[in-house]
Amino acid sequence: MALDTTPKGVAPQDKAARERKAIRELESRLADAYAQNRSADEVGAVVRTAHDRFSGSSVRDFVPILVERVVRRELDSGDEAAIVPSSVAEAPTGKTVAEDPVSGDPGAPGRVRSLATDRRGLFALAGAGVVAVGATAWAVTRPGSDPAPIAPAAGAAPIAVTGVVGSEKMAFFADDRVAEVFAAHGYHVTVQPAGSREISTSVDLDGQAFVFPSSLPAAERIIREVGVRTRYTPFYSPMAIATFAPIVELLDAAGAVKFDGPVPALDFGAYIEMVQRGVRWDELAGNASYRVGKNILVSTTDARTSNSAAMYLAVASYVVNDDAVVRGATAEQHVLPTLQRLFLAQGYTEGSSAGPFEEYLTAGMGATPMTWIYEAQYVAAAVAGRLRPEMVLLYPSPTVVSRHTLVPLTAEGEEIGALLHNDADLQSLAAEHGFRTGDTARFDEVVTEHGVEVAPDVVDVVDVPAYETLEHLLDGVAGAY
Incomplete structure (x- = not known):
């Protein structure tokens, strides 16, 4: 019928x-x-x-x-x-x-x-x-x-397909092996980077076949505006903190680190409490490794343009709201002052996640003691041999999972989304670039082969606020700049 x-x-x-x-x-x-x-x-x-x-x-x-x-x-x-x-x-x-x-x-x-x-x-x-x-x-x-x-x-001749992607996926699309898989299916894919929230708010998407932001909320904004109903989520990545062993030791001594699994976790409630009190690194007892007179803060991207910053806001708002997802105007107004402080106290922040993580890799502990990242970025750096022995992956507790969501804007964009979701070679290459996919065994092989200490199962995960609430909170932070 x-x-x-x-x-x-x-x-x-x-x-x-x-x-x-x-x-x-x-x-x-x-x-x-x-x-x-x-x-x-x-x-x-x-x-x-x-x-x-x-x-x-x-x-x-x-x-x-x-x-x-x-x-x-x-x-x-x-x-x-x-x-x-x-x-x-x-x-x-x-x-x-x-x-x-x-x-x-x-x-x-x-x-x-x-x-x-x-x-x-x-x-x-x-x-x-x-x-x-x-x-x-x-x-x-x-x-x-x-x-x-x-x-x-x-x-x-290969069909030329263009898209806009979150910056953390640029290395994946630049991989010659990825290009070869697309070519075998008759496509030549070219992408340009942008902050994921920026993709959904200000990037000119005229002529693009797809957009590939780093989370469902960013994709949801595009879906609502454009009116498409199809989306693909071929990769996902828990949010994490790139830091250093001496920093973990200091935070542990201050009672802000948990060791419930194979890798340490930052007690986000204890961290927020230190931020609210304005605690500085050089005020921590027994600090002989990082005597710096600046406030304890995780470095993030710009909340006005970047999805990773929105994910940081989602975790922080949950903790400030007494371990509950923010709902309604009263709860929004309750959490906004702390959220504004978390971002504005950092000073200048970059528009996409690639910049802060690159500074972490090159500038070291002095400039960025704690950097908010996608777990995938850390794993990819390990695969590329760019991590130093003192570098440590710290999971926030609780954390959120960022689901990289492709929204097709044309028929060709649909087909690229289907390939990323279904093609075994592309899924395997995604794991080599640090992303978790439906092929969990392949991700386990990658981290084991390269000796990357990651949480095998990320359990302490909270929900992101509803789309409208998240937009209200982001706008509230943006309005304070």
Whole structure:
């Protein structure tokens, strides 16, 4: 039975008119894109032929985006015989798209959304519902499967795909082995770095196929603004603190370190109490290793632009709120003064996590005794042989897990997300870059091979505040700068 995804109040004739409008705009846009080697009439004929192939589909919401995908394949490859590959028309189980539309949420029905170009030009389509279809989204909605994304035709030139990613993932995308895997699937992927919150607030995403911030809250902001429903979370990383053995000894003597597992943990409640009292390093009893007259503070990134800072804020707000996730205006106002102090007392902070961690690696304990990082950054540095013997990974207790979430903005972006989620080689390479993935055994092999002391199971994890609450807290901190 076909699923009716027409929203209440939307007449079928209006829905059909929107689809025709989207196809006309698609034809015009593709004619401009291929003007150098294809005539407008030729492009129009291919668009209309592809569109006709979907005439029997009962569910129409995502037909325009399917048509675009098919036409680009055909125009790029020059193979006019392959207008609609069976892998596009059918899902992995053999069900047609019309029989089984899928979205980013298991079991959620598709929806119609007008995708007229928004204020940043994220999309040029209008009238097409951007939902995940066929093999590319199956990994998101059907865990345990291992589909292969739709690849370009054999012998075709690689499809250029661009994206914006959190800076901590730049080394992964710059890895030649990663590029080779993408190339084997017919893609040439180019990315540019930005702070994860910056990606969701101010970066111009016009022409990008995907964005890949470092957590679900940052991705959620983009999802809400753009209206897509598909997302992929191929990697995750607990938040941690890069520090040094003498610092851990000082904090332990002050009663702020726990040794419940194989690696030390910072008692975040004790740490917050020291910050609120304005305790300085040279005031710690028996301090002979770091006699510096500055306040005890963890160095972070800028809360206005960076996801790692937002994760720090999430942990701190939980602790200040008497070990409870912040909810409501009263709780927000209660925790804000301490949160503002935690950030403003640091002075200048960088916009992305790569900068502070690089300073930790190169400048040493004098400049950055404690640096808030993704666990993945520390593991990757160990794999690269950049850690010194006195360097230590300290887990905050409690901590949060940052789930690196890719949001596709085009059909090609969907396919890159599916590859990152499903391809065994890419998952293995992600582990070598320090990320935890669904392949837990591979991550264990990497840390064991390189002698990295990490928590095998991160148990003391708290929830990040709801999207609206986190935005309120970040805005409150930003307003105090």
